[in-house]
Amino acid sequence: MFPLLGLMGLALAGSALVETSPQDGGQADDSPDPDATTPDRAGDTDGAVADMLVQLVEGGDTNDELYGSAEADRIAGRDGDDHIDGREGDDILAGGPGADILHGYDGADSLTGDAGADTLHGCLGDDLLDGGDGDDKLVGGAGDDSLTGGAGADSLLGGFGNDTLIGGDGDDHVDGATGEDSATRDFVNGDAGADHVTGGAGDFLDGGSGTDTFAVMGADVTVMDYTPGEDSLILHTSGAETTLSSEVTDDGVIVKADGEPLALLRGLETIDLDSITVQPARP
Structure with a gap:
């Protein structure tokens, strides 16, 4: 069975099916395949797989x-609660049904959780994360990331960089607050x-x-659709005692804390300052 798999460009690694192409010493065509991803080493496996390059792991x-590994991989977990680690390279990772854990690490990675309560970590690079159905946790990490929770009660954390976060259907917790200045601007939906x-x-x-809670963790935050009497607004400030004030502009009402x-609040002409909750800044 194993010699036949080797001739077909396939190998078994645990319960996974690994599609490979020869690294050296074989008879395969060495010309690049424009439809294939950059291959990845299969590792230190003995036998016919030792000098192979991985293109797809399923x-x-x-x-x-x-x-x-260090190249651009395509890894699909399929059914079950899978743990997928893309490592270096621009990887495409798909968890499939089940409660999966996906790590992109280095590179501009694409991570898809599918159905189930999945955990997706983009880590380094400009990553694309999609939780799919289920109550998912998505963490962008460093880089300019795009996170979509999908259906379910999801938790999204952008991390550093200029991120775009979309919670999707369900009661979500969407956080783009990492970073200390306006040089990085997140779009949080x-x-x-x-x-x-x-x-x-x-x-x-x-x-x-829906009825939303907006938490403001820094200066110059723009809230696009705050509805007084329906939504809640929380301002996190560093002062022990904070004095709130407001200023009406052509774009809406600016809420200030100790003059800052x-x-x-776009589109508003007035705001009841007593309706705003003030809390200490997050450590």
């Missing part, structure tokens, strides 16, 4: 642990549901439909 119907939307300095917040502009 798990089985059980709980798999699948790993990429709760979408449908009763969402908790958090933004840091320079961020744009949109709760979407914190939040622009």
Whole structure:
């Protein structure tokens, strides 16, 4: 069976099916395939797989642990609660049904959780994360990331960089507040549901439909769709005692803490300052 798999360019690694192409010493065509991803080493496996390059790793119907390498990998977990680690390279990782854990690490990675309560970590690079159905946790990490929770009560954390966060359907917690100045601007959208939307300095917040809570963690935050009497607004400030004030502009109402502009509430002409909650700044 194994010699036949080797001739077909396939190898078995645990419960995973690994598609390979020869690295050296074989009879395969060495010309590049424009439709294939950059291949990845299969590792230190003995026998026919030792000098192979991995192009595609596909798990089985059980709980798999699948790993990429320094090149651009395509890894699919399929059924089961899978752990997928792309490592270096611009990887495409798909968890499939089940509660999967995906790590992109280095490179501009694409991570898809599918159905189930998945955990997706982009880590380094400009990553694309999509939780799919289920109550998912998405963490962008460093880089300019795009996070979409999908259906379910999801938790999204952008991390550093200029991120775009969309909670999707469900009651989501969407947080783009990492970072200390407006040089990094996140676009944070709760979408449908009763969402908790958090933004840091320079961020744009949109709760979407539903009764939302907006948490402002820095200066110059723009809240696109705050509805007085329906939504809640929380300002995190560093002062022990904070005096709130407001200023009406052509764009809306600016809420200030001790004279410092914190939040622009677009489209409003007035604001009841007593309706705003003031809390200590997050450590």
